[in-house]
Amino acid sequence: MLQGKVVVITGSGQGIGKHAAKTFAQQKAKVVIADFNLDLAKKTAAEISEVTESLAIHTDVRSEDSVKKMIDEVIRRFGQIDVMMNNAAIVPHFAWNIPRWPLIADMPVEFWDRVIHTNLYGTFFGTKHALPHMMKRKSGHIINLYGGGGVRPGGAATYMVTKDGIRTFTRYVAEEVRDANICVITFSPRVPIATETAPEEALRRLPGPEILGPGFVLCAQLSMAQSGKCFAYENGKLVDELPREG
Ligand SMILES: NC(=O)c1ccc[n+]([C@@H]2O[C@H](COP(=O)([O-])OP(=O)(O)OC[C@H]3O[C@@H](n4cnc5c(N)ncnc54)[C@H](O)[C@@H]3O)[C@@H](O)[C@H]2O)c1
Numbered sequence: 030m031l032q033g034k035v036v037v038i039t040g041s042g043q044g045i046g047k048h049a050a051k052t053f054a055q056q057k058a059k060v061v062i063a064d065f066n067l068d069l070a071k072k073t074a075a076e077i078s079e080v081t082e083s084l085a086i087h088t089d090v091r092s093e094d095s096v097k098k099m100i101d102e103v104i105r106r107f108g109q110i111d112v113m114m115n116n117a118a119i120v121p122h123f124a125w126n127i128p129r130w131p132l133i134a135d136m137p138v139e140f141w142d143r144v145i146h147t148n149l150y151g152t153f154f155g156t157k158h159a160l161p162h163m164m165k166r167k168s169g170h171i172i173n174l175y176g177g178g179g180v181r182p183g184g185a186a187t188y189m190v191t192k193d194g195i196r197t198f199t200r201y202v203a204e205e206v207r208d209a210n211i212c213v214i215t216f217s218p219r220v221p222i223a224t225e226t227a228p229e230e231a232l233r234r235l236p237g238p239e240i241l242g243p244g245f246v247l248c249a250q251l252s253m254a255q256s257g258k259c260f261a262y263e264n265g266k267l268v269d270e271l272p273r274e275g
Contacts, residue, residue: 030250031056035107037100038062039090039155040117042069044224045174048238049114049245054080056246059107063088063099064117090117090151091143093158100158112249113159114172115152115195119144121178121188124221125231129184141187148191149198156202160211167210170249173199175217175259175270196259196272203257212251215259216244217270 036053040046042064050060050073059082064070067087074085084106088099103110121130131140152173163169176192178185196215203213223235244262251260251267261270 031058031111031246034058034111034249035103035109036060036112036114036249037103037110037155037159038114038116039088039151040064041114042066042073043226045218045222045238045241046114046116047073048241049116050077050083051080052243052246053112053249054083057081058112059083061086061099061103061107063090065089088117090115090154091146093150093154096151096154097158100162104162109166110159110162110169112170112172113155113163114174114245115155116172116174117151118148118174118176118191119188120176121185122221122224122227122231123178123184124235125223125227127228129182130187132183133186136187144187145191148188149194152195152198156198156213160206163211164206164209169211170251171199171202171211171213172245172248173213173215175215177217177219193272199259200257207253207256210253212253212256214248214251214255214257215270216248217259217261219261219263219270 036058038046038050041050041062053060054077062070062074062085070085074083077083086099089095173195178188199213199215221235223231241262247267259270260267
């Protein structure tokens with residue numbers, strides 16, 4: 030069903046984005062690896078090109094210009110965008126037992142800005158510039174990433190402001206483009222996941238992105254009745270996910 034569709038995934042040089050890219054590739058979708066780490070992006074795209082068409086594009090989601098140029102390049106190469114997955118983020122990865130982020134009283138504004146710009150502006154820019162191409166064809170799916178970070182001990186405030194913001198953004202944009210037949214949803218990995226840059230100990234203790242199975246492929250096939258909602262992957266299917274409270 031996704032064969033030949035064009036899927037753009039930000040931050041897919043590694044981690045959950047890379048896993049998603051592989052699952053879309055298995056469906057023979059064309060996959061764009063948009064990451065600010067071009068070496069990683071190229072490596073991932075090369076792995077995927079054994080299965081399907083893929084393209085690595087240097088993209089910094091903090092920059093509107095960079096995101097717009099990436100989308101323009103995708104349109105030049107593939108002519109359309111069927112799925113936009115706004116995945117790139119600065120992630121605290123506290124479950125990896127690495128240092129927690131500063132509490133708000135100690136937070137340098139540069140730290141705050143970097144997280145807000147990557148996670149929240151990145152999702153805004155990716156959505157903004159993919160939408161006109163989807164609206165033209167009256168079709169498309171946008172998948173935004175939710176995430177969790179407990180209230181105690183402190184340190185997750187900035188991250189959760191972006192993730193709860195992304196969830197709210199998703200609900201509102203979903204209504205703006207409902208008549209254009211574009212499905213906009215949030216997906217929550219729900220559990221802490223160890224990606225390539227996790228310490229050895231965390232890699233042994235925590236699941237990898239494979240635990241999400243074909244979750245993103247299922248998201249890309251949701252009907253308009255599901256637009257605006259948040260989902261998680263459980264036992265081979267998508268389930269409704271409630272907002273995180275603490
Ligand atoms: N890992 C988890 O436990 C977990 C849990 C819940 C939600 N999530 C969410 O899943 C998504 C992916 O997380 P992950 O754990 O795979 O992350 P990760 O830290 O393993 O990888 C992040 C990727 O994003 C890229 N990136 C970072 N800043 C960028 C920028 N400005 N422009 C373009 N690319 C950029 C990095 O190069 C890297 O490839 C995030 O949105 C995160 O919030 C992760």
